[in-house]
Amino acid sequence: MTDLTRSVKLGSEDVAEPLPVFAPVVAAERVRPEVSRRMFARLAGGGAVIGALAGLGAVGPAKAELRIDITQGRVDPLPVAIEDFKGAESETTKIGTEVSGIIRANLERSGLFKMIDQAAFVQTDIVFDGVPRFGDWRIINAQALVHGRVSTLGDGQYRIEYRLWDVFGEQYMAGTALTAIPESIRRAAHIISDMIYKRITGEDGYFDTRIVYIAESGPANRRRKQLAIMDQDGANHKFLTDGNTLVLTPRFSPTLQEITYLAYYNNRPRVYIFNLDTGQQEVLGDFPGMTFAPRFSPDGNKVIMSMARNGVTDIYTMDLRTRQVRRLTDTQAIDTSATFSPDAQRVVFNSDRGGSQQLYTMNADGSNVQRISFGDGRYATPVWSPRGDLIAFTRIFGGRFQIGVMRPDGSGERLLTEGFSVEGPSWSPNGRVLIYFKEQPTDRNGQGGGAKLHSIDVTGYNEREVVTPLDASDPAWSPLIR
Template identity: 45%
Template sequence: MNRLTRIAALLALAVSGLASTLAPVQARISIDLNAPTPEPMPIALPMFLAENGEAQQYAQALTQVIQADLEGTGFFRAIPENAHISRISNFDAPVAYADWQAINAQALIVGSVNASGGQVVVKFRLFDVFSGEPFGEGLQFAGTTDGWRRMAHKVADAVYSRITGEGGYFDSRVVFVSETGPKDQRQKRLAVMDQDGANVAYLTDSSSIVLAPRFSPQGDRILFTSYSSGFPSIYLMDVGSLQMRSLGEQPGTMTFAPRFAPDGQRIVFSLERGGNTDIYALDTGSGQLSQLTNSPAIETAPSYSPDGSQIVFESDRSGNQQLYVMSAGGGEPVRVSNGEGRYGTPVWSPRGDYIAFTKQNAGRFHIGVMRTDGSEERLLTASYLDEGPTWAPNGRVLMFTRQGAGAGGQPALFSVDITGRNLKQVPTETSASDPAWSPLLP
């Protein structure tokens, strides 16, 4: 499989979902994700059953990915299999609820795998142990063997959603900048991976500096800034073919910090001309360009609201970096950041309820969130350098770049819940920066 075919398969893999005949039941178990100190829910996740010999290699791997997804949220704890009293030997066998109650499992996940001729079929059921009832419908996912990890993520998404009431985010991808070499001779390439760091594929070579990649709302295209011409310019890449074209190119200007509008047809970005930087919008089909701000200040890092009606951006028009919100068509902006320090890289939550940002104050960098009117500001992290947050598709988790001090301080990707809990590093093959989360994959 060549590089283009592999990337297309990873990004556009078809996985079907078929409901079983189980009727949905209203179960009692749930997790309040906003509780001050939620205890991880103990769950039982026996290894999925292999229905045939070819499925053996996938059954354990699928189970491990599902467990890693759920435990990685900080809201679930899998009970070790050696503590299980019951053993699952048949996907359709009745559940011995008393055995699972005895080890304090609140939820039980039972699954099976069948593999044949390059195809994998995964089935699972979720049970509320203490009510002694199935939790929702059983589900079946089918796809190619290359997509077994996606099926595991889809199972984890279904379990997470049913128990928490929130949308899932495991079956998604992250585009980022892969960095190698010493700090004074940095080589940067665009790369894409599963949200848990697996299945890395490289989209560009290291012949020129690349920055700030951003997925389209459909996940089929990526915007980024490249220095291939010697000056920053915006490019649009098709993720299936890796074909690229320049956008918004204006003689004597620099363009950077692009983002898609929710309709996927327009982009918003910064354009510098004659020493002045303003925000512009571009229709990617017609090429029509519209200037949205006209100020002597530096105005950059624009991000649309989910309904496309507003744009948040950073500007130093008040003397230092602050956050402003304006109509998507331009007009007089309203300042929404009010705390001490400087604010930048704002990005609107996909749920529309928060704006995430980078804050610099008293020699420290923070990732934070605030309501869209600037109220309820909450700082989630603090370090030598944290910057560039991106939202998970469900609006519950943020990923960002963290870098340490000194020559040995390499950039890495971290994630954190919007409550500030569960801060952790995201594994990557190389140093990494500028993450951008995709929508949920189809």
Template identity: 50%
Template sequence: MRFRLALSLLSLALFAAPAAAQLEVDITGGIAQPMPIAIPGMPTPNVANTPAGDTAALGQRVADVVTNDLKNSGLFNPLPKSALQTVTHPQVTAPDYTFWTQSGAQALIQGFVQANGDGSLTVGCYLYDVLARTELTRQGFVVQPAQWRRAAHKCADLVYTRLTGEGPYFDSRVVYVSETGPKTSRIKRLAIMDQDGANHRFLTNGQTIVLTPRFAPNQQTITYMSYTNNRARVYVYDIGSGSQRLVVDQPNMTFSPRFSPDGRYIVFSMAIGGNTDIYRVSAGGGTPQRLTTSPGIDTGASYSPDGSKIVFESDRSGTQQLYVMNADGSGQNRISFGSGRYGSAAWSPRGDLIAFTRIGGGFNVGVMNIDGSGEKILTNGWQDEGPSWSPNGRVIMFFRTGQGSGKADLWSVDLTGVNERPVPTPLDGSDPAWGPLLP
């Protein structure tokens, strides 16, 4: 995996040569220096009022969101506002390369915000190679004023993908469990937000405990476990209508649900007579199909992105370990053999890695190959757990519980184990689930 940037190798105009080489920085070890990039406010051809504010103010707000996205990736170093030039609308397609070269930027994002006659907005996004003095890519995004942040995320995704070769991930959402109250009686509510913490809202009222929310592939429904009438049961929540329904009407405890990649099934655990196994049921309900039959506790199932395999945790060997099986329950094989116990497995959307929590002298988030080889621990907090992958498989979100306090917060870390950073939430948070890219 390489961080590819079609910019001149030379860092000062004074050393410019007729032919500029391409800069390729290997970030597999997490040692790359962030790329200096300039992101000035985006002008408007004509100032117009919209329900989200006037287009001049929106131009700066869009640039701020793009800046925040790219900075949070850990791969870019946006220039401070004091080092930026005020860009006019004609300059959007004719950058002042001399100024930007002297600023130290290697890449430049310029754009505009324009109000359209039908009430929509057009946000233009242009990426330039400063030292080579060339345009690398451009794209326009037409959105309703209330969706201006999505246009900003799409602009950041365009730039990120063009300069790194990685897939996009900024235009996505996270569902998680918001927590408040004392350690012994926490109030837990489902909450949803953009990946950067914006557009936050609560989905449930906290009257029942909720755990392990997971998006459906259509991003319009969420499956989760709720303690209702002192029973753990699996539900599906419709984001648009706010309605919820019981998935399996069983007298036994059901928990740890997750959708299949095609959205047709929900895989979950059910406890019967002291034994817990993994089951599969149609997303619309019906009779569950039993997938495991071990005498221990089998739970925490997660599908491979193609839906052919499932990774899960089981204590059938005497300690909590990870296993992989075919989607129909056949071919069950243990894959974790390191020191400690393993749980909360999550298959990468790329299909090549499995994230997990390792318990032994602490709780740490790590990754391994799908056969269990190449294990790498990414975090070293006191209690880090519950990993969830970004849509491009480059970043992992998890939750960290403070020692003694019982307070949990959301964090993210790069696949290389660097750029560990907190994810903003209004209250404490746990059990994050990162959804796919928005359509």
């Protein structure tokens, strides 16, 4: 019953829930997530709510808290009722509908929640500061209920508040007020989605994030490839390059301010850094060969990449502050697609030093190399989960491509999806979802091909397309925006 006790206090514990500290993505943009002290003060002062909840706690049977255990395999989606957030004017009503729509779509897409049609709602007169009639929500089997409201603050800002209730436990679970300018209303909705997701699953969400990828168009033998960026739900889509130069494999810095990628400017394939704030692009270092396959270190201070020269590809790091270059591998093989472990102590990469492409790990200084993949076929593009517990990879076997995961020691290999071509997994920041690209075969006239982004839960369920305006490849998921 500790959770109920905690909920009764309403403010204090729930307030302690880590709220994203905002760092502007665009200078003009402003979201100031803040807990509404006033709201909780009013609730506490009102007495009725506290009394009601305390009473439930005192007399009600001990109930398990509403919780989705996502450490297990497949879970049945949790039925959730999310009411359109209310507003006093038509403008705020419209925003409320938009915000609740974004939240519903986020939660539904995770595969962990099922939205109950609003037409089925029995109670339609929820008072924001009151307690819902739980019986009305039990009838429609809503396990959780979310309602909210939007109000204007006068200075062009909006206050967006929500409440999350455990219907069968008859408990208040979470609630917060965010302040947003018009341009950041979507972000506020993503932040609320992350809060709801975390409160119910116990794990960080991944909705307030972005995806950078390569947009593809044009004929099969002369594909136009552009850097593109969008929110994880496809909104705010933007092309970052014009497509006149071939670009590949963009990856986020942990601060989200920069992207490292491969570009063929002046017909020289080299690693560049793209600054999202300024739009400036800068070549990284002065290497005698082709540099490619870049990724930032977890602290953002280094880029690990490959250099190919004289038929040999080795792995290097460059310190972005000192510009010092360090060589990590020294073989006659192709060593590439290197990424750091989240603690930056280890590196995983693929190499054909043993004959065919396999996965290896090594210390961050290049010592202690261990082969970790031993299955049939070729293994490539390993990426360490942000949780550290798994490495995702591409496997090529029997003329088919697969995406799988294994533990960092190579044990527990599981394949999640397969196809004619599926490649290049990238983790959501909470280590729950992988995004990758899936390509269809091309016919003799160059028709029918094309790549699209797809995501899948690490359990191997809930595979779905991530819709993009053009064809798409090489997705990279950002860390949580903070």
